Amino acid sequence: MQLDFKARELTIKLVYYGPALSGKTTNLHAVHRLVNSDAAGRLMTLETRDDRTLFFDLLPLSIGATKGINVRLKLFTVPGQVIHASTRRLVLQGCDGIAFIADSRRSETKANQLAFLDMQDNLTENGFEADTHPLVIQFNKRDLPAIRTDEEIDRLAAHGKEPVFKAVAIRGVGVKETLLGLIDLTVQHLEERHGLKEKVGVTSADFITAVNNRLFREAP
Amino acid sequence: MSDLEAALDIAFGDIRRLDDVVDREALKEICRSFYDLFGLSIRVLQEDGALLADVHEERDICSYVNTLTAGRKACGATVTAVKDDVPDEGTVLSHPCFTGARYMIVPIEYQGHRIGRFVLGPYLPEELTRVPKTLLKLADVDRQEAQRHLAEMPRVRPETAERVVAHLRSILDVLLHSSHRAHLTSEMHVRSVRAGYRELAEKTSKLQVAYDRLRELDRLKSNFLATVSHELRTPLTSIIGYSEMLSQNMAGALNDDQREFVETIHQKGEQLLTLITNLLDLNKLELGSATVKTQAVPPRALLEDILSTMRPIAAAKNVELALTLAPNLPPIAGDPVRLQQIFFNLMENAIKFVDEGGLVQLSATPDELGPEPGASGRGLVLMAPVRRAIAIRVIDNGIGIPRGARERIFEAFYQVDGSSTRVHGGAGLGLSIVKRLVDAHEGTIDVEGALGEGTEFCVTLPASE
Ligand SMILES: Nc1nc2c(ncn2[C@@H]2O[C@H](COP(=O)(O)OP(=O)(O)OP(=O)(O)O)[C@@H](O)[C@H]2O)c(=O)[nH]1
Ligand SMILES: [Mg+2]
Numbered sequence: 073m074q075l076d077f078k079a080r081e082l083t084i085k086l087v088y089y090g091p092a093l094s095g096k097t098t099n100l101h102a103v104h105r106l107v108n109s110d111a112a113g114r115l116m117t118l119e120t121r122d123d124r125t126l127f128f129d130l131l132p133l134s135i136g137a138t139k140g141i142n143v144r145l146k147l148f149t150v151p152g153q154v155i156h157a158s159t160r161r162l163v164l165q166g167c168d169g170i171a172f173i174a175d176s177r178r179s180e181t182k183a184n185q186l187a188f189l190d191m192q193d194n195l196t197e198n199g200f201e202a203d204t205h206p207l208v209i210q211f212n213k214r215d216l217p218a219i220r221t222d223e224e225i226d227r228l229a230a231h232g233k234e235p236v237f238k239a240v241a242i243r244g245v246g247v248k249e250t251l252l253g254l255i256d257l258t259v260q261h262l263e264e265r266h267g268l269k270e271k272v273g274v275t276s277a278d279f280i281t282a283v284n285n286r287l288f289r290e291a292p
Numbered sequence: 293m294s295d296l297e298a299a300l301d302i303a304f305g306d307i308r309r310l311d312d313v314v315d316r317e318a319l320k321e322i323c324r325s326f327y328d329l330f331g332l333s334i335r336v337l338q339e340d341g342a343l344l345a346d347v348h349e350e351r352d353i354c355s356y357v358n359t360l361t362a363g364r365k366a367c368g369a370t371v372t373a374v375k376d377d378v379p380d381e382g383t384v385l386s387h388p389c390f391t392g393a394r395y396m397i398v399p400i401e402y403q404g405h406r407i408g409r410f411v412l413g414p415y416l417p418e419e420l421t422r423v424p425k426t427l428l429k430l431a432d433v434d435r436q437e438a439q440r441h442l443a444e445m446p447r448v449r450p451e452t453a454e455r456v457v458a459h460l461r462s463i464l465d466v467l468l469h470s471s472h473r474a475h476l477t478s479e480m481h482v483r484s485v486r487a488g489y490r491e492l493a494e495k496t497s498k499l500q501v502a503y504d505r506l507r508e509l510d511r512l513k514s515n516f517l518a519t520v521s522h523e524l525r526t527p528l529t530s531i532i533g534y535s536e537m538l539s540q541n542m543a544g545a546l547n548d549d550q551r552e553f554v555e556t557i558h559q560k561g562e563q564l565l566t567l568i569t570n571l572l573d574l575n576k577l578e579l580g581s582a583t584v585k586t587q588a589v590p591p592r593a594l595l596e597d598i599l600s601t602m603r604p605i606a607a608a609k610n611v612e613l614a615l616t617l618a619p620n621l622p623p624i625a626g627d628p629v630r631l632q633q634i635f636f637n638l639m640e641n642a643i644k645f646v647d648e649g650g651l652v653q654l655s656a657t658p659d660e661l662g663p664e665p666g667a668s669g670r671g672l673v674l675m676a677p678v679r680r681a682i683a684i685r686v687i688d689n690g691i692g693i694p695r696g697a698r699e700r701i702f703e704a705f706y707q708v709d710g711s712s713t714r715v716h717g718g719a720g721l722g723l724s725i726v727k728r729l730v731d732a733h734e735g736t737i738d739v740e741g742a743l744g745e746g747t748e749f750c751v752t753l754p755a756s757e
Contacts, residue, residue, distance in 0.1 A: 079405075085304055113403055116305070116476075127484075128480070134404055144403075144404065146304055146305055158484045158487035159484040166303040166304060172671075172674070181674075184674045188671045203670055207671075209674065228673040228675075231672055232670070232672035233669050233670055234671075234673075236673055
């Protein structure tokens with residue numbers, strides 16, 4: 073979180089993490105399409121090769137004035153390919169919450185695990201508490217065959233700690249739920265651990281209301 | 293700006309200063325083409341007032357007033373005022389000049405932040421028809437000359453001014469977006485190369501240290517193994533062979549005492565040989581050179597076979613053996629030889645640790661192998677999917693294992709209690725071999741039961757799909 077007292081402005085950084093080709097960039101494109109156009113800035117894609125992210129994608133979202141403070145969200149993706157390890161670590165700097173985008177296909181289970189462990193390492197390297205940093209998990213590509221079943225995911229999710237969402241990012245399904253889930257968890261964490269309310273006078277509830285109104289308000 | 297702030301801005305993808313991102317030459321060219329198109333002077337200032345681009349031509353009226361002392365003073369004041377007049381975000385300021393001309397001051401905003409402004413003008417508003425009083429009031433001003441110079445100044449209609457501003461704004465926005473992108477890209481590039489280099493250097497030096505140590509260890513280990521397998525086994529084979537021959541009276545009849553002593557020598561020699569073989573085996577498992585060749589192994593055949601192998605040993609100690617198999621068990625995905633080794637070891641161990649007349653039970657039930665949760669349970673859902681499995685239990689009603697020792701019984705050479713070694717023998721290698729074999733099958737092994745209540749080993753092995 074970046075707090076500019078002079079400008080009365082709060083910026084929250086959210087990162088889409090996950091293995092290569094799991095659909096992180098696709099999620100960002102879908103968010104860009106789904107949110108109200110006046111709340112979204114230009115989607116910035118830094119250097120791609122064959123549509124693979126090399127550095128990061130960035131989508132700025134503006135929540136606007138909430139109880140006298142201007143709130144902005146910045147959504148980043150990391151490059152999933154294994155070789156971009158140091159870039160992933162850099163992109164994680166200052167991140168307030170993570171959406172882990174997993175590929176639902178059985179064949180990708182190992183890749184998901186490795187990316188997850190890599191993320192935990194990078195969180196620690198960046199001085200975060202890796203086990204409590206806000207995290208939601210999205211199982212993407214639910215439209216494909218040979219995926220891990222709903223039943224299996226639900227059963228494991230019930231034992232796991234973090235909220236789990238299922239998505240078909242390419243069609244925008246589950247993208248909004250994932251983002252809202254992540255924002256919810258992140259602002260609660262900021263409230264509990266970083267005194268969000270004391271510092272800026274905005275509660276997590278205010279925040280969620282503002283996000284809902286501003287990003288996903290139905291057009292009249 | 294401090295390094296830390298800069299790093300944060302990169303981390304958040306922000307820009308604060310126009311000249312951090314914008315290409316000055318590109319900016320000048322854009323201003324120049326606007327000037328050519330509309331004949332309007334343009335200056336671009338950064339938030340702190342620094343001038344980034346300036347395309348203008350001095351107007352005749354400006355040259356003229358600057359020839360007058362009072363005019364020069366008034367002009368300077370106006371220019372300073374224009375420079376210091378900062379419009380609020382989202383608004384355009386119109387700043388008057390005493391000559392009747394105007395300046396338009398427009399904020400440059402990027403991602404919701406004002407990072408600079410541009411100044412258009414001076415130009416004459418379309419509606420101005422007469423020389424304004426503010427100009428006539430100046431000492432020594434010549435009305436006619438002023439009129440003539442003013443007439444040469446470009447006139448701009450309000451709509452035109454608005455259009456020019458909107459146009460310039462959108463072009464600047466595109467320029468900023470692409471400059472910002474280029475800026476972030478090169479920053480990320482430099483940073484990741486640096487980070488990559490640093491990490492690589494650290495890893496290389498760590499690897500070098502580890503490599504040197506491993507090489508030394510490897511050398512020691514090979515020496516040790518050669519010694520164990522050759523220098524120990526060869527004489528031992530002789531001890532076993534000769535003592536056997538002796539006990540079979542091949543060197544003449546022995547009396548009862550002599551035979552008993554020789555048989556003890558023979559028996560202990562065999563024990564020592566098993567120990568050495570186990571040691572070598574453990575070592576192979578540790579090096580990963582022992583391979584597990586997986587196939588579908590039916591549990592019933594496997595366990596019945598184990599039981600019949602164990603029967604003579606159990607009978608010698610009057611220990612009862614029992615086997616229960618759940619119906620419809622799937623086959624185990626395992627290596628038959630290694631599986632034999634696992635359960636042989638566990639059964640042998642159990643029989644060793646029960647008292648005379650005790651009971652050792654063997655059972656198999658269907659089970660599941662879930663992902664092993666990390667310390668925090670985080671990311672569980674991403675870990676390996678649940679697999680069908682078979683749980684095989686070896687349960688005895690012997691002396692049991694104290695709670696505190698359970699963690700350690702799978703370590704090589706660990707003995708629960710030095711004193712039982714004397715009673716039961718064995719060098720504590722069996723369980724560590726079992727553990728490594730179970731690991732190699734991607735299974736799990738757990739131990740239950742408190743001291744005095746017997747012991748239960750539960751081996752869970754994946755089912756063959
Ligand atoms: N079938 C299907 N394909 C998807 C879905 N989401 C993304 N994809 C496809 O998966 C491929 C990779 O998507 P990206 O969003 O570029 O993946 P990424 O995670 O950004 O990959 P990197 O940048 O290399 O880390 C693309 O071809 C997408 O069209 C989905 O829900 N279903
Ligand atoms: Mg990508």
